[in-house]
Amino acid sequence: MPAQAEILTRIARQSARPADIAAHLGVSAASASDSISSLVAKGLALRLPDPEDGRAQRLLPTEAGLCLAEKLTAAPTAVQGALAALPSQDQAALLRALTLIIRTLQEARAIPVQRMCVTCRHFRPRVHANADHPHHCAFVDAAFGDASLRLDCGEHEAALAEEAAALWRRFDAA
Ligand code: SF4
Known part of the structure; x- marks a missing residue:
């Protein structure tokens, strides 16, 4: 689940290829693919063809995925506010x-x-x-x-x- 949250907040900032997501997380392509499949199955992300490379895919958030990503980033923002004080x-x-x-x-x-x-x-x-x-x-x-x-x-x-x-x-x- 932490990996799915990390992927969701990452693609909410910018769509990404599965290989880049795996590198960002420091996990194997297979492990990243499992997390990505879970996000897609939950209706939180979409796999679409990469416009820059017909053989590759990019992962984008759905509306529901964007809403959840906002909630996930709200907590760190609150923590940052407390830290700033x-x-x-x-x-x-x-x-x-x-x-x-x-x-x-x-x-x-x-x-x-x-x-x-x-x-x-x-x-x-x-x-x-x-x-x-x-x-x-x-x-x-x-x-x-x-x-x-x-x-x-x-x-x-x-x-x-x-x-x-x-x-x-x-x-x-x-
Ligand atoms: S702020 Fe830190 S991590 Fe970012 S580019 Fe500079 S040295 Fe690197």
Whole structure:
């Protein structure tokens, strides 16, 4: 069910090919296909021919699927509101702890890989002397702090395994 919710919220933002969905979730094509079939059987998604590739399909949400996706994203938005009310030091500590937990779960293959700063080839951890903004995002060419660490960034590009390990060592060297 979490996979179906993830797929539904993803295609509500933008239609996607099954192969891209499998890559996003970090699961096999067969496993993604099972979740997609369940969504289609529940009337929440449609498989349509891909206009850019006659042999491929794209997955789109139905009206019911869009309604459900809105409800699914409402809860995280409420959580984000509560987080925004915290003092910035607490936000930074919480995000840093979350990043650590998610990475540990990913390494144990308990959850799919997320598009987090600490696995992104644009991430430059601890390159600035500024204690509030020690990191740098090469994509937007800007410094930022732990409170702005991204857990699911649209501009994320996965670093190679060795590069990601080095990024983590530097990030975790505090
Ligand atoms: S592109 Fe996104 S994930 Fe990558 S470093 Fe910049 S903010 Fe983080």
